[in-house]
Amino acid sequence: MEYIVQTNNLTKKFGKELVVNGISMQIPKGEVYGFLGPNGAGKSTTIRMMLGLMKPTSGNVEIFGKDLKNERINILKKVGSLVENPSYYPHLTANENLEAIRKIVGVPKARLEEVLRIVRLQDVANKKVKGFSLGMKQRLGIATSLLNNPELLILDEPTNGLDPSGIIEIRELIKNLSREYGMTILISSHLLAEIDQIATTVGIVNKGKMIFQDSIEKMRMLAQQQVILRVSQHKEAWRVLLANGIKTELAQGAIFLEDGSDHHVAEAVRLLVQQNISIYRVEDDRKSLEDIFLQMTKEEFVK
Numbered sequence: 001m002e003y004i005v006q007t008n009n010l011t012k013k014f015g016k017e018l019v020v021n022g023i024s025m026q027i028p029k030g031e032v033y034g035f036l037g038p039n040g041a042g043k044s045t046t047i048r049m050m051l052g053l054m055k056p057t058s059g060n061v062e063i064f065g066k067d068l069k070n071e072r073i074n075i076l077k078k079v080g081s082l083v084e085n086p087s088y089y090p091h092l093t094a095n096e097n098l099e100a101i102r103k104i105v106g107v108p109k110a111r112l113e114e115v116l117r118i119v120r121l122q123d124v125a126n127k128k129v130k131g132f133s134l135g136m137k138q139r140l141g142i143a144t145s146l147l148n149n150p151e152l153l154i155l156d157e158p159t160n161g162l163d164p165s166g167i168i169e170i171r172e173l174i175k176n177l178s179r180e181y182g183m184t185i186l187i188s189s190h191l192l193a194e195i196d197q198i199a200t201t202v203g204i205v206n207k208g209k210m211i212f213q214d215s216i217e218k219m220r221m222l223a224q225q226q227v228i229l230r231v232s233q234h235k236e237a238w239r240v241l242l243a244n245g246i247k248t249e250l251a252q253g254a255i256f257l258e259d260g261s262d263h264h265v266a267e268a269v270r271l272l273v274q275q276n277i278s279i280y281r282v283e284d285d286r287k288s289l290e291d292i293f294l295q296m297t298k299e300e301f302v303k
């Protein structure tokens with residue numbers, strides 16, 4: 001697989017504190033990579049090292065297959081980023097602010113209109129930024145990061161502090177950049193729900209360590225449902241199921257079926273009925289992704 005970003009044992013210590021602890025991140029081409037973790041987990045520090053804004057204590061970063069240490073300038077030419085709330089000249093318009101940066105980046109003037117259109121700010125291009133909502137400012141920040149037409153876009157908590165409609169706009173924008181322009185995107189967040197709605201690949205960090213990295217589908221599979229059976233003689237029922245090779249657990253006077261697929265449930269029910277065990281209830285016990293995230297960050301879950 002082609003990785004746009006690959007970090008190898010990336011580590012950062014501040015004094016004695018290991019803030020990033022051996023992170024090996026792999027971002028496949030064209031993916032929206034959700035970089036997820038509670039506040040203080042080390043996401044921003046990782047991102048800073050990925051952008052060459054901070055030197056790793058050890059380990060390295062490869063972007064587009066090249067070592068960031070050796071080819072920083074060439075690599076960063078093709079990377080766009082938004083790492084903290086961008087600052088603007090409030091008394092200048094969106095266009096004027098962008099124009100100032102365009103001159104530094106050195107791209108054709110026509111690119112201004114394009115990026116404003118992509119972030120849907122074309123109608124307010126000539127309005128002063130001081131009247132903009134936080135969401136509009138964030139979109140202007142993304143427009144700025146798109147000026148150089150990057151192949152990789154890195155957004156550190158881009159929806160922090162936005163209201164729900166602002167969050168939806170950023171979400172749609174990211175989806176669109178991925179879909180229409182095939183951009184590879186890394187977006188960090190401490191909110192699972194946010195990542196769940198846009199990411200195709202997920203990396204979860206906790207206390208500086210990567211505790212899960214895989215497709216969002218894999219993550220959802222972990223949220224697979226269990227089924228609870230409430231029956232008349234639960235111990236007897238449990239023995240019957242175990243004797244027939246059905247994985248179960250006995251807890252709180254009920255039976256938990258590990259595999260909640262239809263045919264397993266049907267088979268369990270059939271076996272119990274054959275033994276004259278009364279079945280009172282068959283219930284779903286679906287763990288939410290949120291539960292799983294909490295569980296992972298609590299237990300240092302390792303895949």
Ligand SMILES: Nc1ncnc2c1ncn2[C@@H]1O[C@H](COP(=O)(O)OP(=O)(O)OP(=O)(O)O)[C@@H](O)[C@H]1O
Binds near residue numbers: 037041043044045157
């Ligand atoms: N320059 C620094 N010097 C010392 N400690 C730092 C520095 N930068 C970050 N830290 C510490 O490193 C830890 C991780 O911070 P980091 O910003 O990387 O986390 P994060 O996952 O991005 O969380 P948040 O969402 O809160 O930004 C925190 O405890 C922070 O206080």
